[in-house]
Amino acid sequence: QVQLVESGGGLVQAGGSLRLSCAASGRTLSSYIAGWFRQAPGKEREFVAAINRSGERIYYADSVKGRFTISRDNASPTVYLEMNSLKPEDTAVYYCAAKGGLRLGTGPREYDFWGQGTQVTVSS
Numbered sequence: 623q624v625q626l627v628e629s630g631g632g633l634v635q636a637g638g639s640l641r642l643s644c645a646a647s648g649r650t651l652s653s654y655i656a657g658w659f660r661q662a663p664g665k666e667r668e669f670v671a672a673i674n675r676s677g678e679r680i681y682y683a684d685s686v687k688g689r690f691t692i693s694r695d696n697a698s699p700t701v702y703l704e705m706n707s708l709k710p711e712d713t714a715v716y717y718c719a720a721k722g723g724l725r726l727g728t729g730p731r732e733y734d735f736w737g738q739g740t741q742v743t744v745s746s
Contacts, residue, residue, distance in 0.1 A: 624648045624735050626718045631740030634708055635689070638744070639690065642703040644718030644737060647731045652696035655721050659730055660714035660742075669728040681726045686712075708744045715739040 630642040644656065657672035671692035673681045680692055691704040701718060719733035727733060 623641060624651055624654060624720055626651075626720060626735055626737035628716065628718045628737040628740040633743045635692070635709060636653065636710055636744055638708050638723045639704070639706045640742060641707065642705065642716055642740060642742075644701040644703075646647060646699050646701075649718060650696075651694075651699035653722075655723065655726060656675075656692075656694060656701040656704040657719045657721070657727065657733060658692060659717045659733075660712075661717070661739075662714040662742060665714075667730045669730075670716070672728065673701065674724075674746075679726060681728070683728075685729070705742070706744075710744045710746045712742060713744050714742060716742050721725065736740050 625647045625690045627645050658670040659667050661667040673680050689707045694701045717739045718737040719731040720735040
């Protein structure tokens with residue numbers, strides 16, 4: 623079991639930046655692949671980014687590629703999502719998740735553990 627807690631959300635103007643953090647307790651996060659997802663009101667939860675255990679393999683959704691950066695510090699252990707050039711359509715609750723296995727999953731059902739989410743609101 624691993625417990626995940628997100629932080630760093632907030633209100634930002636379009637074009638601004640935020641850095642989300644996902645802190646882990648329980649079994650070390652370094653044992654898992656980590657991902658970020660988001661869910662806007664009335665929409666399904668969607669994949670944002672994933673990173674493997676070592677941080678060498680990373681995958682992004684097309685909608686955030688070039689603007690968002692996922693990274694991890696296994697010593698903390700913490701996973702980060704640096705979000706730049708934010709747009710109003712990035713507004714959502716952002717969730718950190720963890721999974722076993724080797725595949726960088728993009729489907730929410732592939733992930734075993736979830737945080738409670740942190741709200742990101744981008745104003746136009």
